Structure formats: C-alpha cells, structure tokens
Amino acid sequence: xxxxxxTPKFRILKIGQSMTLQCTQDMNHNxxxxxxQDPGMGLxxxxxxxxxxxTDKGEVPNGYNVSRxxxxxxxxxxxxxxxxxxxxxxxxxSYSYSKPQHFGDGTRLSIL
Amino acid sequence: DAKTTQPNSMESNEEEPVxxxxxxxxxxxxxxxxxxxxLPSQGxxxxxxxxxxxxxxxxxxxxxxxDRKSSTLILHRATLRDAAVYYCILRDxxxxxxxxxxxxxxxxxxxxx
Numbered sequence: 001x002x003x004x005x006x007t008p009k010f011r012i013l014k015i016g017q018s019m020t021l022q023c024t025q026d027m028n029h030n031x032x033x034x035x036x037q038d039p040g041m042g043l044x045x046x047x048x049x050x051x052x053x054x055t056d057k058g059e060v061p062n063g064y065n066v067s068r069x070x071x072x073x074x075x076x077x078x079x080x081x082x083x084x085x086x087x088x089x090x091x092x093x094s095y096s097y098s099k100p101q102h103f104g105d106g107t108r109l110s111i112l
Numbered sequence: 113d114a115k116t117t118q119p120n121s122m123e124s125n126e127e128e129p130v131x132x133x134x135x136x137x138x139x140x141x142x143x144x145x146x147x148x149x150x151l152p153s154q155g156x157x158x159x160x161x162x163x164x165x166x167x168x169x170x171x172x173x174x175x176x177x178x179d180r181k182s183s184t185l186i187l188h189r190a191t192l193r194d195a196a197v198y199y200c201i202l203r204d205x206x207x208x209x210x211x212x213x214x215x216x217x218x219x220x221x222x223x224x225x
Contacts, residue, residue, distance in 0.1 A: 100161070
C-alpha cells in the first residue's frame with residue numbers, strides 16, 4: 001500500500017542551491033498537487049496538475065517549477081533556494097477533482 | 113473561494129464525544145464541505161465530506177445546518193489518537209474542476225486521558 005511517496009524526507013540546502021522534490025503515486029490518480037506548510041499554518045497550494053502534460057499555478061507558485069510527464073510522477077523543482085522557502089512540502093493526489101486527496105508524509109526542507 | 117471559520121483550539125476528554133464547529137456563511141450551492149485532519153508530523157488525511165445531508169462513516173459524522181451556513185464534525189468517542197488539527201474546507205465542484213483545497217488554520221484538538 002504505497003499510496004503517495006515523497007523523497008527525500010529531510011533536506012538542508014544552502015541559499016542559491018537547486019533541488020527537486022520527488023513525488024510519485026501508484027493509484028493511477030489523474031490529479032496531483034503540491035502544498036507547502038509553514039510552522040503553525042495551514043497548507044498553501046503551490047502547483048497542481050489535472051493530468052499528464054497539464055500543470056497550473058496555485059496560490060504561491062513563485063520560486064518553484066513543476067512538470068508532469070507521466071501519470072505517476074509530479075516533481076517540484078526549486079531553482080534558486082531562498083530562506084523563505086524553508087517549509088514542509090506535501091504532495092497529494094486524487095482520482096478526480098471531486099474525490100478525496102491522498103497526501104504523502106512530507107519533505108522537511110531547511111534553507112540556510 | 114468561500115471561507116470557513118473555526119475555533120483555534122478545543123479540548124476533550126478521552127472516550128467522550130467531540131463536536132468541532134465550522135462556520136461558512138458565504139457557501140455557494142456547489143460547494144461541498146470537506147473535513148481533513150493532520151496528526152503531528154504527518155500529512156493531512158481525509159475524514160469526511162457532504163453537501164446537504166448529514167453523513168456518517170467509520171471515522172466520524174458530519175452534521176450540516178439546514179441553511180448550510182455551518183457544519184459540525186462529530187467524533188463519537190475521542191481517543192488519544194484523535195489529537196490533531198482538524199480542517200474544515202469548502203471545495204467548489206461547480207465552476208472549478210481543479211479540486212483545489214484551500215486550507216485555513218484549522219482547530220487544534222487536544223484529548224486528555
């Protein structure tokens with residue numbers, strides 16, 4: 001029962017470095033989402049995808065990029081890491097726009 | 113996106129029922145009421161959702177006011193494992209087919225032994 005798998009679980013980056021947060025799901029879900037959660041706050045939507053080859057911006061897309069070349073994978077790219085991007089990142093997927101979302105366990109990212 | 117209002121925190125005793133309120137006075141006719149919860153150091157998990165009628169599942173019950181301007185998540189017998197942040201979210205399935213969830217700050221539920 002893998003569900004939504006996120007890697008890595010923890011990462012420390014230096015300012016200006018780049019990295020890709022990986023997200024994969026094995027439920028054949030069309031819809032996938034990336035959220036970030038700052039301490040004590042609710043989740044904010046970064047990007048989402050309604051199917052392979054289709055992505056769109058959420059509430060807080062600046063500083064991030066995504067791609068969706070397959071149904072299973074939805075990687076999130078940080079090109080020039082900034083301290084403001086220190087957060088916990090969650091990936092989620094759902095079968096359709098009306099079905100519940102399934103979340104991964106998150107990636108805890110610190111930028112120093 | 114329509115907004116929800118929840119108390120910041122609530123306390124409950126173990127094995128007692130818990131009623132978590134949510135106000136959503138600007139709800140539209142196509143908004144579903146969704147509840148998710150987030151256990152410490154985990155991603156959110158789906159709890160329950162409904163449109164107009166009360167709903168029950170193995171985790172909880174959802175009571176929706178007749179005018180739909182408020183709802184209540186009911187945990188029938190709280191356990192220590194139910195200590196979490198509970199989010200009440202309106203999900204528009206009418207004009208938007210993106211399925212986006214707009215999270216507020218939620219209600220932090222503490223369960224005392």
